[in-house]
Amino acid sequence: MHTQSLYKGCLEPIILQLLKNNDKLYGYQITQMVKQTSQGKLIITEGALYPLLHKLEEKGLVQTELAYVDNRQRKYYMLTDTGIQETKTTLTELKSLIETLQLIINPSLA
Amino acid sequence: MKVVLSKDQIDYLFAFCRKHYVRYYDLQIELVDHLANAIEEKMTANPKIGFDRALHEVYTAFGYKGFAGIVEAKTNALCSQYSKVRLHYLKQYFAIPKVFASILFLTLVYFLEQNLPHPTQLFFLYTCIITVFLHEMIVVYKVRKLRKQQTKELLLTNAGYQQFIFTFITLQIGLHFLLDKDGISVSAVAYYVFCSMVLIIFLTNITYYHVSKQVFEKAIIEYPNAFV
Numbered sequence: 001m002h003t004q005s006l007y008k009g010c011l012e013p014i015i016l017q018l019l020k021n022n023d024k025l026y027g028y029q030i031t032q033m034v035k036q037t038s039q040g041k042l043i044i045t046e047g048a049l050y051p052l053l054h055k056l057e058e059k060g061l062v063q064t065e066l067a068y069v070d071n072r073q074r075k076y077y078m079l080t081d082t083g084i085q086e087t088k089t090t091l092t093e094l095k096s097l098i099e100t101l102q103l104i105i106n107p108s109l110a
Numbered sequence: 111m112k113v114v115l116s117k118d119q120i121d122y123l124f125a126f127c128r129k130h131y132v133r134y135y136d137l138q139i140e141l142v143d144h145l146a147n148a149i150e151e152k153m154t155a156n157p158k159i160g161f162d163r164a165l166h167e168v169y170t171a172f173g174y175k176g177f178a179g180i181v182e183a184k185t186n187a188l189c190s191q192y193s194k195v196r197l198h199y200l201k202q203y204f205a206i207p208k209v210f211a212s213i214l215f216l217t218l219v220y221f222l223e224q225n226l227p228h229p230t231q232l233f234f235l236y237t238c239i240i241t242v243f244l245h246e247m248i249v250v251y252k253v254r255k256l257r258k259q260q261t262k263e264l265l266l267t268n269a270g271y272q273q274f275i276f277t278f279i280t281l282q283i284g285l286h287f288l289l290d291k292d293g294i295s296v297s298a299v300a301y302y303v304f305c306s307m308v309l310i311i312f313l314t315n316i317t318y319y320h321v322s323k324q325v326f327e328k329a330i331i332e333y334p335n336a337f338v
Contacts, residue, residue: 026143026147027140027143027144028143028144028147028148029147045171045172045173046144046171046172046180047172047173047175047179047180050140050180050183050184051179051180051183051184051187054183054184054187054188055183055187057187057191058187058188058190058191064332066139066332066333070114070115070146070150071114071115071116071117071120072115072120072139072142072143072146073139073143073335074143075139075140075143
């Protein structure tokens with residue numbers, strides 16, 4: 001139960017990293033990729049995903065394009081140049097956080 | 111074999127979104143695609159489930175708020191984005207080269223303050239109010255004309271839309287408080303403050319139209335179906 005709330009703060013770097021590793025993704029695809037990559041441990045709800053994607057778009061980190069697929073239009077998200085830079089920064093900060101947490105959990109590592 | 115929803119089923123999903131208070135076409139597109147993907151996956155995994163049952167299960171996953179949280183978050187994000195863009199354009203009028211137009215206006219204001227008698231200064235200030243008011247009317251008319259081209263509502267063009275602001279009354283009331291006790295004189299400080307307000311309001315209206323036009327041009331390219 002606590003796992004989901006712990007992951008909550010990491011959603012943005014997770015999505016940025018997925019977009020960095022893939023040319024472009026659509027919303028539903030992102031939810032499925034997160035679920036598969038985390039082996040079911042992390043599930044992004046629609047209520048969390050779309051507001052986050054819109055926030056990233058507002059910040060200029062992602063841009064969108066529409067395509068016609070399977071009888072409907074689909075909105076794809078992809079990183080902007082600013083987004084690519086921001087992803088590198090965010091992941092560096094996340095790695096630093098993980099190292100700090102490991103020091104707290106395992107003081108013998110210090 | 112992967113299930114692909116038919117055109118009728120997709121149209122049903124659009125109607126479903128409208129029924130659940132998603133009135134903006136650009137948001138509907140995204141939500142319909144998400145619902146369709148999830149339904150197709152359920153119907154592929156379990157062909158007996160049926161479209162209606164699958165839709166019910168997929169919509170339930172959105173939580174008790176349904177689509178409301180997503181609509182609110184997107185609206186807030188767009189409004190914030192437009193505010194930043196408008197502020198960016200407004201700042202350009204205080205940076206080279208557009209700052210020279212602003213300086214020209216303020217120089218004119220200074221020249222008139224130095225050379226006009228007080229009653230004529232008041233006449234000049236009222237002229238400023240009427241000019242800004244007329245300009246705002248033109249801007250509101252032009253933006254409404256852009257909006258009339260739309261056959262479907264878009265959050266993209268709606269988020270930054272502002273109704274007519276009562277600038278005329280606001281400036282009049284503002285001027286009333288700046289007048290000296292004789293009712294026709296304005297102190298030098300009050301004169302410059304008022305003229306600066308007029309300049310900022312005028313530039314804000316120019317910026318609003320400029321950004322609105324850009325947004326509409328973007329909307330026509332991204333959502334041509336909303337302009338058919």
